[in-house]
Amino acid sequence: GAVVSQHPSWVICKSGTSVKIECRSLDFQATTMFWYRQFPKQSLMLMATSNEGSKATYEQGVEKDKFLINHASLTLSTLTVTSAHPEDSSFYICSATTQVASSYEQYFGPGTRLTVT
């Protein structure tokens, strides 16, 4: 159980175009999903928290107009990188959370490798 999928697993796009990444919880409902970015040999950096039916909450320094997040249902959140630039090239990972007692376990997707040329 607790499987999270991401699509696509990798994408190459040209500078100035937009890319949409999907995150789905396959066997459970996730009221909250998180989006992370990870650069090589660095840890995960939280970008935003996505709650079903409401606006995403962005971390400091993350441009909300550039990284559009939509959480349309309890099993789907999307991240759209708008007007992508080479510096947006990174590994984007989503996670879905479920509460266990008083703690929260996060289940991660396999990640999406974005390369902007």
Next chain:
Amino acid sequence: SQKIEQNSEALNIQEGKTATLTCNYTNYSPAYLQWYRQDPGRGPVFLLLIRENEKEKRKERLKVTFDTTLKQSLFHITASQPADSATYLCALPLPNDYKLSFGAGTTVTVRA
């Protein structure tokens, strides 16, 4: 703000030995701490969660300790195998929140 430090970037050990990884944190007292495994090009996989009132937790060949006085967690892989080679991340919830803050990770390589 809270800070998480994992002991080293890389740990190389011989198959069959025990790998011990350290996670130190400062500036607050989390209610629990989590450990994840991440393989190259993949998302992290949840391994263990230990609560502040638990001293030790085990799962198969994995053992985690949590010392709230030292503000430290130790992660042990016993009878290590080459398949255990990966990066291991510790994560703590942010104060008064359920969002996680991750350490930089320790990459373990187990030699056959």
